[in-house]
Amino acid sequence: MSIAYTSEEMMTVAAARMLSNGAVCFVGIGLPSTAANLARLTHAPDAVLVYESGPIGAKPPVLPLSIGDGNLAETADTVVSTPEIFRYWLQGGRIDVGFLGAAQLDRFANINTTVVGSYKNPKVRLPGAGGAPEISSSAKEVLIIVKQTKRTFVEKLDFVTSVGFLSGGNSRESAGLPGNGPAAVITDLCILRPHPVSRELEVTSVHPGVNRESILKSTGWDLRFAEGCGETAEPNSLELETLRDLKERTAAAHGVEGDAA
Amino acid sequence: MPFAVLRGYAGSDLPRVNDKIRSVTCPFTGEVLAATPSVRPDVTVIHAQKADWKGNVLLWGILGVQKEAALAAKRAIVTVEERVRELNAPPNACILPSWVVTAVCEVPRGATPSYAHGYYDRDNVFYRAWDHISRDRDCFNAWIKENILETEDFAEYLQAVSQ
Numbered sequence: 001m002s003i004a005y006t007s008e009e010m011m012t013v014a015a016a017r018m019l020s021n022g023a024v025c026f027v028g029i030g031l032p033s034t035a036a037n038l039a040r041l042t043h044a045p046d047a048v049l050v051y052e053s054g055p056i057g058a059k060p061p062v063l064p065l066s067i068g069d070g071n072l073a074e075t076a077d078t079v080v081s082t083p084e085i086f087r088y089w090l091q092g093g094r095i096d097v098g099f100l101g102a103a104q105l106d107r108f109a110n111i112n113t114t115v116v117g118s119y120k121n122p123k124v125r126l127p128g129a130g131g132a133p134e135i136s137s138s139a140k141e142v143l144i145i146v147k148q149t150k151r152t153f154v155e156k157l158d159f160v161t162s163v164g165f166l167s168g169g170n171s172r173e174s175a176g177l178p179g180n181g182p183a184a185v186i187t188d189l190c191i192l193r194p195h196p197v198s199r200e201l202e203v204t205s206v207h208p209g210v211n212r213e214s215i216l217k218s219t220g221w222d223l224r225f226a227e228g229c230g231e232t233a234e235p236n237s238l239e240l241e242t243l244r245d246l247k248e249r250t251a252a253a254h255g256v257e258g259d260a261a
Numbered sequence: 262m263p264f265a266v267l268r269g270y271a272g273s274d275l276p277r278v279n280d281k282i283r284s285v286t287c288p289f290t291g292e293v294l295a296a297t298p299s300v301r302p303d304v305t306v307i308h309a310q311k312a313d314w315k316g317n318v319l320l321w322g323i324l325g326v327q328k329e330a331a332l333a334a335k336r337a338i339v340t341v342e343e344r345v346r347e348l349n350a351p352p353n354a355c356i357l358p359s360w361v362v363t364a365v366c367e368v369p370r371g372a373t374p375s376y377a378h379g380y381y382d383r384d385n386v387f388y389r390a391w392d393h394i395s396r397d398r399d400c401f402n403a404w405i406k407e408n409i410l411e412t413e414d415f416a417e418y419l420q421a422v423s424q
Contacts, residue, residue, distance in 0.1 A: 053323045065388060070378050073322045082325050083265075091268055110272075119278050133269030163272035175271045176292065255386040 002234050007188040008147075010207050012038060012243060013235040015099075015145045015186040024048040025097040026090060026135050029067055031145045032099035034246070035186075037063060041242050050095065052131040054080045062250040086131065091138050093178065098139030100132055100162070102146045104154050107200050107221045109144060109164030109182035111136065112157040119159060129161050136162035141183040148187035154220040165199035172199070189215050191232060195224075202226040208234050263299055270295040305334035308372045309357075310379060311348060312341045316359035319348045322378030324355055331357055340368040342380050368415060374422055387422065 005013075015035035019025055021044040027036045029051075037060065040047045049058045053067040057077030064072055073079045080089070089095065103126045104112035113132060117123035136142055142164070146152055164182045165172045172181050181199075185192040191205040202224045203215060208231060216223060235243075266285065276282040276295065285296040307327045309320035318339050320327065331337040339357065344367050350356060359365075374391075376383035394404045412418040 053325055055323065065383075065385060068323050068325070068375075070322060070376050070382065073378060079323060081328065083329060086267070114274070119274075129273075129275060131269075133273050133275065134267060135269075137269045137271065160272065160274040162269070166272045172272075177271055178268065253385065254389065 003237055003240055005235050005240055007207070007210075009235055009240060009243060010232070011145065011147070011186055011188040013239045014191060014205075014207070014232055015143065016042065016044075016239070018143050018184055018186065019044050019047055019097060019099075022046045022048075023096045024050065024094060025099055026050045026052070026095045026131075026139055027099050028101055028130070028132070028135075029064065030101050032101055032143075033063055034243075035145055036099050037246060038239070038243050041246065042239055048077075050085065050089065052082065052085055052135075054082055054085050056080065056085075056089065062253040063246065065254060086134055090131075090134055093138065093140075095135070095139040096141070097183075098135035098142045098179070100135060100142060100144050102144055102152065104152055104157050105144065105146055105185065106154060106157050106164075107223075108166060108168045109142075109185060109194065109201055110157055110160050110166065111144065111162040111164065112159045114159040114161045116158055132162040136164065136181070137177045137179055139179050141180050144182055144185045146185065146187055148189045148215070148218045150218060150220050153218060153223075165194060168199045169197070189218060193226070195226075200224070203229055205230050205232045207232045264296040265299070267295045267297065300333060302330065302334040304336045304338065305330045306338045306340070307331055308340045308342075308368075308377065310342050310377060311345050312339065312343075312365045312367075313345055313348050316362055316365045317348060318357040318359075318362055318365065319350050320355050320357070328355060328357065332361060336363040337361060338364045338366070340366045340371040342369055342371065342377050343367065370419055371415075373419060384422075 012031065012035050016038040019036060019039035025036050025047055027033050027049050036049055040049060050056050051058055051067045051072050055072040055076035058072040059075040060071045100111065102111040102113060113126050114128060115122035115125055166175060182194060185201060189210045190203045190207055192201040193204045195202055204226045206229065212225065270276050270282055281298055283296050284293050286293050307330065309318045311319045318341065339362050370381065374384040374387040395401050408418060408421045412421050
Protein backbone atom coordinates (compact mmCIF):
# COMPACT_ATOMS: atom_id res chain seq x y z
CA MET A 1 0.00 0.00 0.00
CA SER A 2 1.46 3.37 -0.92
CA ILE A 3 1.35 6.42 1.32
CA ALA A 4 -1.05 9.22 0.40
CA TYR A 5 0.74 12.27 -0.99
CA THR A 6 -0.08 15.64 -2.51
CA SER A 7 0.52 16.68 -6.12
CA GLU A 8 3.09 19.20 -4.88
CA GLU A 9 4.97 16.41 -3.10
CA MET A 10 4.89 14.36 -6.31
CA MET A 11 6.32 17.34 -8.21
CA THR A 12 9.12 17.92 -5.69
CA VAL A 13 10.04 14.23 -5.56
CA ALA A 14 10.01 13.89 -9.35
CA ALA A 15 12.25 16.95 -9.64
CA ALA A 16 14.64 15.68 -6.96
CA ARG A 17 15.05 12.39 -8.84
CA MET A 18 16.37 14.29 -11.87
CA LEU A 19 19.48 15.37 -9.98
CA SER A 20 22.22 12.77 -10.23
CA ASN A 21 24.67 12.11 -7.41
CA GLY A 22 27.74 14.30 -7.71
CA ALA A 23 26.09 16.82 -10.04
CA VAL A 24 27.03 20.44 -9.48
CA CYS A 25 23.72 22.24 -9.24
CA PHE A 26 22.99 25.99 -9.23
CA VAL A 27 19.86 26.33 -7.12
CA GLY A 28 17.11 28.94 -7.02
CA ILE A 29 15.16 29.63 -3.80
CA GLY A 30 11.73 28.03 -3.40
CA LEU A 31 10.72 24.79 -5.14
CA PRO A 32 14.15 24.27 -6.80
CA SER A 33 15.88 24.54 -3.42
CA THR A 34 13.42 22.11 -1.83
CA ALA A 35 13.92 19.57 -4.62
CA ALA A 36 17.71 19.90 -4.70
CA ASN A 37 17.98 19.43 -0.94
CA LEU A 38 15.63 16.46 -1.06
CA ALA A 39 17.92 14.90 -3.67
CA ARG A 40 20.94 15.58 -1.44
CA LEU A 41 19.20 13.94 1.53
CA THR A 42 18.13 10.84 -0.43
CA HIS A 43 19.87 9.42 -3.53
CA ALA A 44 22.39 12.21 -4.22
CA PRO A 45 24.42 12.85 -1.04
CA ASP A 46 27.35 14.15 -3.10
CA ALA A 47 25.33 16.64 -5.13
CA VAL A 48 27.05 20.02 -4.91
CA LEU A 49 24.55 22.80 -4.22
CA VAL A 50 25.58 26.27 -5.37
CA TYR A 51 23.57 29.38 -4.44
CA GLU A 52 24.05 32.66 -6.28
CA SER A 53 25.04 34.53 -3.12
CA GLY A 54 28.30 32.54 -3.16
CA PRO A 55 28.08 29.31 -1.11
CA ILE A 56 29.47 26.30 -3.02
CA GLY A 57 28.63 22.85 -1.66
CA ALA A 58 25.97 24.12 0.77
CA LYS A 59 24.32 21.47 2.97
CA PRO A 60 21.66 23.49 4.81
CA PRO A 61 20.00 21.62 7.69
CA VAL A 62 16.76 23.49 6.94
CA LEU A 63 15.62 25.16 3.73
CA PRO A 64 16.87 28.73 3.37
CA LEU A 65 14.39 31.62 3.39
CA SER A 66 16.64 33.51 1.00
CA ILE A 67 19.95 33.14 -0.83
CA GLY A 68 21.58 35.08 2.00
CA ASP A 69 20.86 32.60 4.80
CA GLY A 70 23.77 32.00 7.16
CA ASN A 71 23.32 28.22 7.22
CA LEU A 72 24.27 28.09 3.54
CA ALA A 73 27.67 29.61 4.35
CA GLU A 74 28.19 27.57 7.54
CA THR A 75 27.74 24.26 5.72
CA ALA A 76 29.42 25.16 2.41
CA ASP A 77 32.75 23.82 1.17
CA THR A 78 33.67 27.39 0.34
CA VAL A 79 31.96 30.75 0.04
CA VAL A 80 32.90 33.16 -2.73
CA SER A 81 31.58 36.59 -3.66
CA THR A 82 28.61 37.06 -5.96
CA PRO A 83 30.71 38.45 -8.86
CA GLU A 84 33.01 35.43 -8.54
CA ILE A 85 30.17 32.90 -8.57
CA PHE A 86 28.92 34.34 -11.85
CA ARG A 87 32.26 35.03 -13.54
CA TYR A 88 34.42 32.05 -12.64
CA TRP A 89 31.99 29.31 -11.70
CA LEU A 90 28.75 29.73 -13.68
CA GLN A 91 30.03 31.51 -16.80
CA GLY A 92 33.25 29.53 -16.49
CA GLY A 93 31.24 26.40 -17.33
CA ARG A 94 31.50 24.69 -13.92
CA ILE A 95 27.77 24.17 -13.36
CA ASP A 96 26.18 20.89 -14.52
CA VAL A 97 22.56 21.69 -13.72
CA GLY A 98 20.69 24.96 -13.27
CA PHE A 99 17.53 24.45 -11.23
CA LEU A 100 14.91 27.15 -11.91
CA GLY A 101 11.31 28.05 -11.19
CA ALA A 102 9.04 30.10 -13.47
CA ALA A 103 5.92 32.24 -13.41
CA GLN A 104 5.19 31.65 -17.11
CA LEU A 105 6.67 29.15 -19.51
CA ASP A 106 6.12 28.57 -23.24
CA ARG A 107 6.35 25.50 -25.50
CA PHE A 108 10.10 26.02 -25.99
CA ALA A 109 10.71 26.33 -22.25
CA ASN A 110 11.48 30.04 -22.37
CA ILE A 111 10.73 31.60 -18.97
CA ASN A 112 9.04 34.77 -17.74
CA THR A 113 9.71 35.95 -14.18
CA THR A 114 9.44 39.69 -14.90
CA VAL A 115 5.84 40.85 -15.52
CA VAL A 116 2.33 39.66 -16.27
CA GLY A 117 0.78 42.07 -18.77
CA SER A 118 2.79 44.78 -20.50
CA TYR A 119 6.19 45.82 -19.15
CA LYS A 120 5.19 49.49 -18.84
CA ASN A 121 1.77 48.82 -17.25
CA PRO A 122 1.97 45.35 -15.75
CA LYS A 123 -0.94 43.54 -14.17
CA VAL A 124 1.54 41.83 -11.85
CA ARG A 125 5.15 42.78 -11.25
CA LEU A 126 7.02 39.51 -10.61
CA PRO A 127 10.22 39.07 -8.58
CA GLY A 128 12.43 39.58 -11.65
CA ALA A 129 15.36 37.94 -13.33
CA GLY A 130 17.81 37.43 -10.49
CA GLY A 131 20.56 35.22 -11.85
CA ALA A 132 18.20 33.14 -13.99
CA PRO A 133 19.25 34.55 -17.41
CA GLU A 134 22.88 33.66 -16.70
CA ILE A 135 21.94 30.25 -15.27
CA SER A 136 19.74 29.37 -18.26
CA SER A 137 22.54 30.44 -20.63
CA SER A 138 25.59 28.87 -19.03
CA ALA A 139 24.55 25.80 -16.99
CA LYS A 140 25.22 22.63 -19.00
CA GLU A 141 21.56 21.76 -18.60
CA VAL A 142 18.51 23.29 -16.94
CA LEU A 143 15.70 21.75 -14.92
CA ILE A 144 12.52 23.77 -14.43
CA ILE A 145 10.02 23.08 -11.67
CA VAL A 146 6.66 24.81 -11.95
CA LYS A 147 2.98 24.17 -11.22
CA GLN A 148 1.06 23.55 -14.43
CA THR A 149 -1.95 25.75 -15.13
CA LYS A 150 -3.28 27.70 -18.11
CA ARG A 151 -1.83 30.83 -16.45
CA THR A 152 1.70 29.41 -16.24
CA PHE A 153 1.81 27.29 -19.42
CA VAL A 154 1.06 29.97 -22.01
CA GLU A 155 1.03 30.14 -25.80
CA LYS A 156 3.03 33.38 -25.72
CA LEU A 157 5.05 34.78 -22.83
CA ASP A 158 4.23 38.33 -21.72
CA PHE A 159 8.00 38.83 -21.36
CA VAL A 160 11.04 36.64 -22.09
CA THR A 161 13.28 36.83 -19.03
CA SER A 162 15.43 33.71 -19.43
CA VAL A 163 15.72 31.68 -22.56
CA GLY A 164 15.07 28.01 -23.15
CA PHE A 165 15.08 27.00 -26.82
CA LEU A 166 13.98 30.43 -28.13
CA SER A 167 11.88 29.66 -31.25
CA GLY A 168 12.84 25.98 -31.30
CA GLY A 169 14.97 23.92 -33.66
CA ASN A 170 18.58 25.07 -33.49
CA SER A 171 17.74 28.70 -32.62
CA ARG A 172 19.36 28.37 -29.21
CA GLU A 173 22.66 27.17 -30.66
CA SER A 174 22.51 29.91 -33.29
CA ALA A 175 22.21 32.52 -30.53
CA GLY A 176 25.58 31.30 -29.25
CA LEU A 177 24.48 30.21 -25.79
CA PRO A 178 27.03 27.83 -24.26
CA GLY A 179 24.68 25.60 -22.21
CA ASN A 180 22.45 22.90 -23.72
CA GLY A 181 19.22 24.41 -22.38
CA PRO A 182 16.30 22.83 -20.53
CA ALA A 183 16.51 19.04 -20.11
CA ALA A 184 13.15 18.69 -18.39
CA VAL A 185 10.21 20.58 -16.93
CA ILE A 186 8.70 18.98 -13.84
CA THR A 187 5.15 19.95 -12.87
CA ASP A 188 2.51 18.77 -10.41
CA LEU A 189 0.90 16.80 -13.27
CA CYS A 190 3.71 15.40 -15.40
CA ILE A 191 7.26 15.56 -16.70
CA LEU A 192 7.95 17.26 -20.03
CA ARG A 193 11.09 17.06 -22.14
CA PRO A 194 12.08 18.86 -25.34
CA HIS A 195 11.64 16.97 -28.60
CA PRO A 196 15.17 16.20 -29.89
CA VAL A 197 14.67 18.05 -33.19
CA SER A 198 11.89 20.64 -32.82
CA ARG A 199 12.83 21.27 -29.15
CA GLU A 200 9.14 21.70 -28.36
CA LEU A 201 8.20 20.40 -24.93
CA GLU A 202 6.25 17.15 -24.91
CA VAL A 203 4.95 15.05 -22.06
CA THR A 204 7.22 12.09 -21.41
CA SER A 205 5.80 10.90 -18.08
CA VAL A 206 2.40 11.39 -16.46
CA HIS A 207 2.14 11.41 -12.67
CA PRO A 208 -0.01 8.64 -11.13
CA GLY A 209 -3.72 9.45 -10.96
CA VAL A 210 -3.47 12.28 -13.51
CA ASN A 211 -5.30 11.90 -16.82
CA ARG A 212 -4.18 13.34 -20.14
CA GLU A 213 -7.27 15.49 -20.43
CA SER A 214 -6.44 17.44 -17.27
CA ILE A 215 -2.88 18.05 -18.51
CA LEU A 216 -4.23 19.45 -21.79
CA LYS A 217 -6.72 21.62 -19.89
CA SER A 218 -3.84 23.05 -17.86
CA THR A 219 -1.80 24.02 -20.91
CA GLY A 220 -2.21 27.10 -23.10
CA TRP A 221 -0.89 25.46 -26.26
CA ASP A 222 -1.63 22.27 -28.22
CA LEU A 223 0.61 20.08 -26.10
CA ARG A 224 1.79 16.72 -27.43
CA PHE A 225 2.50 13.48 -25.64
CA ALA A 226 5.75 11.78 -26.58
CA GLU A 227 5.77 8.36 -28.15
CA GLY A 228 6.24 5.87 -25.34
CA CYS A 229 5.07 8.39 -22.71
CA GLY A 230 5.02 6.51 -19.42
CA GLU A 231 3.86 6.94 -15.84
CA THR A 232 5.98 8.52 -13.10
CA ALA A 233 6.78 6.21 -10.17
CA GLU A 234 4.92 7.20 -7.01
CA PRO A 235 6.95 8.80 -4.23
CA ASN A 236 8.33 6.09 -1.98
CA SER A 237 8.22 6.24 1.80
CA LEU A 238 11.85 7.36 2.14
CA GLU A 239 11.31 10.25 -0.28
CA LEU A 240 8.10 11.35 1.42
CA GLU A 241 9.42 11.04 4.97
CA THR A 242 12.61 12.91 4.11
CA LEU A 243 10.66 15.69 2.37
CA ARG A 244 8.16 16.04 5.22
CA ASP A 245 10.91 16.05 7.87
CA LEU A 246 12.78 18.72 5.94
CA LYS A 247 9.70 20.92 5.66
CA GLU A 248 8.82 20.43 9.32
CA ARG A 249 12.34 21.32 10.46
CA THR A 250 12.26 24.34 8.17
CA ALA A 251 8.92 25.55 9.50
CA ALA A 252 10.14 25.18 13.10
CA ALA A 253 13.35 27.08 12.31
CA HIS A 254 11.44 29.87 10.61
CA GLY A 255 8.92 30.12 13.39
CA VAL A 256 5.91 29.24 11.29
CA GLU A 257 3.72 26.25 10.67
CA GLY A 258 3.88 24.72 7.19
CA ASP A 259 4.24 26.93 4.10
CA ALA A 260 8.01 26.70 4.06
CA ALA A 261 8.60 25.46 0.53
CA MET B 262 36.52 49.48 -14.73
CA PRO B 263 33.61 50.91 -16.74
CA PHE B 264 31.52 47.77 -17.25
CA ALA B 265 30.94 44.13 -16.40
CA VAL B 266 30.55 41.38 -19.00
CA LEU B 267 27.70 38.87 -18.98
CA ARG B 268 26.41 36.16 -21.29
CA GLY B 269 22.84 35.88 -20.08
CA TYR B 270 20.93 38.33 -22.21
CA ALA B 271 20.99 36.73 -25.69
CA GLY B 272 17.35 36.17 -26.67
CA SER B 273 15.99 37.83 -23.52
CA ASP B 274 13.61 40.83 -23.60
CA LEU B 275 15.57 42.54 -20.81
CA PRO B 276 17.95 44.52 -23.10
CA ARG B 277 14.87 45.84 -24.97
CA VAL B 278 13.49 47.53 -21.83
CA ASN B 279 16.74 48.40 -20.04
CA ASP B 280 19.19 50.64 -21.94
CA LYS B 281 21.89 49.88 -19.36
CA ILE B 282 22.25 46.43 -20.94
CA ARG B 283 24.30 46.87 -24.12
CA SER B 284 26.65 44.67 -26.09
CA VAL B 285 30.37 44.44 -26.66
CA THR B 286 32.36 42.25 -29.04
CA CYS B 287 35.23 40.26 -27.57
CA PRO B 288 38.44 41.40 -29.33
CA PHE B 289 39.89 37.89 -29.06
CA THR B 290 37.03 35.52 -29.95
CA GLY B 291 34.52 37.80 -31.71
CA GLU B 292 31.78 36.67 -29.30
CA VAL B 293 29.10 39.30 -28.70
CA LEU B 294 28.57 39.71 -24.95
CA ALA B 295 26.30 41.84 -22.80
CA ALA B 296 27.88 44.73 -20.93
CA THR B 297 26.41 46.53 -17.92
CA PRO B 298 27.84 49.79 -16.58
CA SER B 299 29.68 50.06 -13.30
CA VAL B 300 27.92 51.59 -10.30
CA ARG B 301 29.81 54.38 -8.51
CA PRO B 302 27.97 55.21 -5.28
CA ASP B 303 28.71 58.42 -3.39
CA VAL B 304 28.51 56.47 -0.15
CA THR B 305 28.41 52.76 0.68
CA VAL B 306 27.29 51.59 4.10
CA ILE B 307 27.95 47.98 5.11
CA HIS B 308 27.91 45.99 8.33
CA ALA B 309 30.83 43.72 9.27
CA GLN B 310 31.96 41.63 12.20
CA LYS B 311 35.17 43.21 13.46
CA ALA B 312 37.44 46.19 13.18
CA ASP B 313 40.80 46.67 14.86
CA TRP B 314 41.84 49.88 16.57
CA LYS B 315 43.35 51.24 13.37
CA GLY B 316 40.08 50.72 11.48
CA ASN B 317 40.97 47.65 9.40
CA VAL B 318 37.73 45.73 8.89
CA LEU B 319 37.27 41.95 8.82
CA LEU B 320 34.12 40.36 7.37
CA TRP B 321 33.15 36.78 6.64
CA GLY B 322 30.19 34.57 5.72
CA ILE B 323 28.06 35.42 2.68
CA LEU B 324 29.78 38.54 1.38
CA GLY B 325 27.66 39.15 -1.73
CA VAL B 326 29.02 42.38 -3.23
CA GLN B 327 29.93 44.19 -0.01
CA LYS B 328 33.65 44.44 -0.71
CA GLU B 329 33.00 45.59 -4.28
CA ALA B 330 30.40 48.12 -3.07
CA ALA B 331 32.83 49.57 -0.51
CA LEU B 332 35.65 49.85 -3.04
CA ALA B 333 33.40 51.35 -5.75
CA ALA B 334 32.17 54.20 -3.54
CA LYS B 335 33.72 57.60 -2.95
CA ARG B 336 33.23 57.05 0.78
CA ALA B 337 32.59 53.85 2.75
CA ILE B 338 31.05 53.67 6.20
CA VAL B 339 31.32 50.37 8.06
CA THR B 340 29.38 49.44 11.18
CA VAL B 341 30.88 46.52 13.11
CA GLU B 342 29.80 44.16 15.85
CA GLU B 343 32.94 44.82 17.88
CA ARG B 344 36.27 46.56 17.97
CA VAL B 345 39.23 44.37 18.84
CA ARG B 346 42.92 45.03 19.41
CA GLU B 347 44.06 42.46 16.77
CA LEU B 348 42.01 40.93 13.94
CA ASN B 349 44.10 37.73 13.99
CA ALA B 350 42.83 36.88 10.50
CA PRO B 351 44.42 34.37 8.12
CA PRO B 352 46.19 35.92 5.09
CA ASN B 353 43.34 35.36 2.61
CA ALA B 354 40.55 36.63 4.84
CA CYS B 355 38.32 39.38 3.47
CA ILE B 356 39.71 42.58 4.90
CA LEU B 357 38.99 46.19 4.03
CA PRO B 358 42.14 48.08 5.02
CA SER B 359 41.56 51.21 7.09
CA TRP B 360 42.67 53.44 4.23
CA VAL B 361 39.66 52.46 2.03
CA VAL B 362 37.21 52.99 4.90
CA THR B 363 35.99 56.50 5.70
CA ALA B 364 34.50 55.69 9.10
CA VAL B 365 34.02 52.71 11.38
CA CYS B 366 31.20 52.70 13.94
CA GLU B 367 30.84 50.10 16.65
CA VAL B 368 27.17 49.08 16.53
CA PRO B 369 26.52 45.72 18.20
CA ARG B 370 23.46 43.99 16.70
CA GLY B 371 23.70 46.45 13.82
CA ALA B 372 22.38 43.91 11.31
CA THR B 373 19.11 43.40 13.23
CA PRO B 374 16.59 42.05 12.20
CA SER B 375 19.00 40.25 9.89
CA TYR B 376 21.97 38.29 11.23
CA ALA B 377 25.68 38.77 11.75
CA HIS B 378 27.52 35.55 10.99
CA GLY B 379 29.10 34.17 14.16
CA TYR B 380 27.27 36.65 16.43
CA TYR B 381 23.50 36.18 16.24
CA ASP B 382 20.83 34.63 14.01
CA ARG B 383 18.29 36.35 11.84
CA ASP B 384 14.85 37.09 13.28
CA ASN B 385 12.97 34.81 10.89
CA VAL B 386 9.58 35.59 12.41
CA PHE B 387 10.17 39.28 11.72
CA TYR B 388 11.35 38.50 8.17
CA ARG B 389 8.12 36.70 7.44
CA ALA B 390 6.09 39.47 9.09
CA TRP B 391 7.86 41.99 6.82
CA ASP B 392 6.14 40.48 3.74
CA HIS B 393 2.86 41.68 5.20
CA ILE B 394 4.19 45.03 6.53
CA SER B 395 5.78 45.99 3.22
CA ARG B 396 2.85 44.96 1.01
CA ASP B 397 0.63 47.83 2.07
CA ARG B 398 1.77 51.49 1.94
CA ASP B 399 -0.09 52.61 5.11
CA CYS B 400 1.07 49.59 7.04
CA PHE B 401 4.66 50.22 5.91
CA ASN B 402 4.55 53.93 6.84
CA ALA B 403 3.08 53.14 10.26
CA TRP B 404 5.89 50.65 10.93
CA ILE B 405 8.59 53.14 9.85
CA LYS B 406 7.06 55.88 11.99
CA GLU B 407 6.81 53.75 15.08
CA ASN B 408 10.16 51.96 14.84
CA ILE B 409 12.49 54.33 12.99
CA LEU B 410 11.22 57.91 13.09
CA GLU B 411 9.91 57.90 16.63
CA THR B 412 12.71 55.99 18.33
CA GLU B 413 15.38 58.09 20.02
CA ASP B 414 18.43 56.00 19.10
CA PHE B 415 19.55 52.54 17.96
CA ALA B 416 19.07 51.04 21.42
CA GLU B 417 15.46 52.14 21.45
CA TYR B 418 14.97 50.81 17.91
CA LEU B 419 16.35 47.43 18.98
CA GLN B 420 13.94 47.36 21.88
CA ALA B 421 11.04 48.31 19.61
CA VAL B 422 11.70 45.62 16.99
CA SER B 423 12.43 42.88 19.53
CA GLN B 424 8.96 43.18 21.04
